[in-house]
Amino acid sequence: xxxxxxxxxxxDLEFFDDWEERYKYIIDLGQEMPKMDxxxxxxxxxxxxxxxNVWINVTPIDGKLQFDVDSDAIIxxxxxxxVMAAYNDNTPQQILDFDIQQYFxxxxxxxxxxxxxxxxxxxxxxxxxxxxxxxxx
Amino acid sequence: xxxxxxxxxxxFPILNRQVHNNPLVYLDNAxxxxxxxxxxxxxxxxxxxxxxxxxRGAHQLADEATRKFEAARDSVANFINASSRCxxxxxxxxxxxxxxxxxxxxxxxxxxxxxxxxxMEHHANLVTWQQACLASGATLxxxxxxxxxxxxxxxxxxxxxxxTRLAAIPHASNALGSVxxxxxxxxxxxxxxxxxxxxxxxxxxxxxxxxxxxxIGCDFYAFSSHKFYGPTGIGVLWGKEQLxxxxxxxxxxxxxxxxxxxxxxxxxxxxxxxxAGTPNIAxxxxxxxxxxxxxxxxxxxxxxxxxxxxxxxxxxAESFDGLEIIxxxxxxxxxxxxxxxxxxPADIGFxxxxxxxxxxxxxxxxxxxxxxxxxxxxxxxSFAIYNTVNEVERLFEALEKAKKMLA
Ligand SMILES: Cc1ncc(COP(=O)(O)O)c(C=O)c1O
Numbered sequence: 001x002x003x004x005x006x007x008x009x010x011x012d013l014e015f016f017d018d019w020e021e022r023y024k025y026i027i028d029l030g031q032e033m034p035k036m037d038x039x040x041x042x043x044x045x046x047x048x049x050x051x052x053n054v055w056i057n058v059t060p061i062d063g064k065l066q067f068d069v070d071s072d073a074i075i076x077x078x079x080x081x082x083v084m085a086a087y088n089d090n091t092p093q094q095i096l097d098f099d100i101q102q103y104f105x106x107x108x109x110x111x112x113x114x115x116x117x118x119x120x121x122x123x124x125x126x127x128x129x130x131x132x133x134x135x136x137x
Numbered sequence: 138x139x140x141x142x143x144x145x146x147x148x149f150p151i152l153n154r155q156v157h158n159n160p161l162v163y164l165d166n167a168x169x170x171x172x173x174x175x176x177x178x179x180x181x182x183x184x185x186x187x188x189x190x191x192x193r194g195a196h197q198l199a200d201e202a203t204r205k206f207e208a209a210r211d212s213v214a215n216f217i218n219a220s221s222r223c224x225x226x227x228x229x230x231x232x233x234x235x236x237x238x239x240x241x242x243x244x245x246x247x248x249x250x251x252x253x254x255x256x257m258e259h260h261a262n263l264v265t266w267q268q269a270c271l272a273s274g275a276t277l278x279x280x281x282x283x284x285x286x287x288x289x290x291x292x293x294x295x296x297x298x299x300x301t302r303l304a305a306i307p308h309a310s311n312a313l314g315s316v317x318x319x320x321x322x323x324x325x326x327x328x329x330x331x332x333x334x335x336x337x338x339x340x341x342x343x344x345x346x347x348x349x350x351x352x353i354g355c356d357f358y359a360f361s362s363h364k365f366y367g368p369t370g371i372g373v374l375w376g377k378e379q380l381x382x383x384x385x386x387x388x389x390x391x392x393x394x395x396x397x398x399x400x401x402x403x404x405x406x407x408x409x410x411x412x413a414g415t416p417n418i419a420x421x422x423x424x425x426x427x428x429x430x431x432x433x434x435x436x437x438x439x440x441x442x443x444x445x446x447x448x449x450x451x452x453x454a455e456s457f458d459g460l461e462i463i464x465x466x467x468x469x470x471x472x473x474x475x476x477x478x479x480x481x482p483a484d485i486g487f488x489x490x491x492x493x494x495x496x497x498x499x500x501x502x503x504x505x506x507x508x509x510x511x512x513x514x515x516x517x518x519s520f521a522i523y524n525t526v527n528e529v530e531r532l533f534e535a536l537e538k539a540k541k542m543l544a
Contacts, residue, residue, distance in 0.1 A: 027543065
């Protein structure tokens with residue numbers, strides 16, 4: 001995935017001062033992120049939120065975890081791109097060491113991974129960490 | 138009596154707040170309504186001045202608390218025209234009220250019996266009956282709706298027969314707004330299957346429809362305080378006295394007993410036999426204040442105001458390019474559900490929230506209904522007594538922006 005790194009994202013988002021530009025950026029990320037092949041939209045890969053659905057597929061390659069993620073909502077896809085910047089193609093140990101809460105706080109988007117939002121983002125993060133824990137064993 | 142929405146708005150302190158630097162436009166009333174100051178005051182007054190357990194104290198505070206607590210029951214009984222105050226059972230809300238009935242009916246049902254629900258149910262009025270049927274071997278029958286979101290009455294009546302033991306009907310759909318003709322339906326159900334009990338899920342009916350339980354003719358009517366300007370955590374099961382008097386008890390323990398030995402117990406009389414344990418006293422008192430507050434208003438004027446706001450929203454929605462209204466029943470509570478070509482409901486919800494407009498998005502606890510309509514969910518604006526045409530305009534300005542951003 002030719003997506004920006006966490007450093008790029010932090011820098012880009014810092015640059016915008018109104019919410020519209022920030023969300024536009026997130027929407028753009030969502031549009032740029034490669035779409036998952038719809039045949040992977042299966043029940044086992046589904047993480048159900050009450051507002052939108054999220055799918056995740058994991059492939060271990062050379063000791064790293066590669067993720068494919070998708071959502072039916074574009075803003076959630078954009079937020080997933082932020083999550084991917086942090087986790088995709090990392091080793092299980094790197095994934096477990098990454099402080100996602102602090103990252104979202106730095107992006108000023110922490111409300112999106114709070115347990116009160118039913119968008120499945122938090123569930124995806126715990127799923128990714130579960131994959132990483134299992135792969136480390 | 139004239140109805141002045143600006144005057145009403147001053148009674149709701151929360152309406153003054155800002156969300157993301159915009160004045161709050163609260164359009165999630167089908168989920169829960171805001172509370173007027175008198176309700177907030179009543180709860181604070183109870184804890185400040187006469188907090189005490191009810192029914193059993195031999196002191197002044199217990200007397201005062203019990204009097205207010207039971208006065209709230211009178212207010213509710215009067216509001217829904219119950220024939221007796223002991224028909225009003227306090228519960229935690231609509232969900233618990235339905236469970237009291239479902240739990241009882243599960244013990245009375247047998248294989249071959251049928252329970253009739255509709256395609257437009259909230260999970261609270263579906264899963265309960267589904268589980269009662271699974272536990273008893275009875276059959277759950279689901280009556281169809283039209284694409285407009287109205288019950289297909291002909292099909293409904295055709296599903297009734299002498300095996301129908303209970304018909305559960307929503308007074309109004311939370312996801313679509315459709316109001317069901319519950320009075321006519323109850324009469325028809327009783328004429329076809331005289332043994333069938335009729336249970337109305339009144340969660341969306343209580344604040345936005347006329348509710349006269351004797352005129353409706355149903356056996357049970359359930360509702361929540363929090364969707365009717367009262368506090369959360371409290372609701373009502375109304376049932377006909379002769380039914381409730383023998384209804385299988387729900388929870389057992391203190392307050393609901395008349396006599397207890399180590400090996401057996403006799404149940405208390407109504408309403409207490411179905412109210413085990415220390416009740417939610419503060420919220421009962423808060424709800425009593427809400428009902429009394431509402432009763433001072435001209436209900437017809439309130440409902441007319443809400444419908445005029447809905448009509449305005451519907452008209453603007455109809456001329457909004459790329460928007461499709463979901464649920465266009467002839468009779469509706471003030472609920473506008475919709476989907477947009479540009480943008481998943483969740484996306485629309487995010488962008489509206491940033492502009493201070495609170496709506497609900499998703500399946501609205503009606504997953505089978507969303508599957509039936511072949512949509513992942515909707516965005517829903519739902520109105521109440523304090524909403525204005527100006528707020529409807531704010532909603533559509535915010536939607537215009539969402540559409541542009543998501544294009
Ligand atoms: C139609 C309907 N039935 C039942 C309920 C459940 O109400 P409560 O959550 O207050 O128990 C709701 C609330 O959303 C509803 O809209």
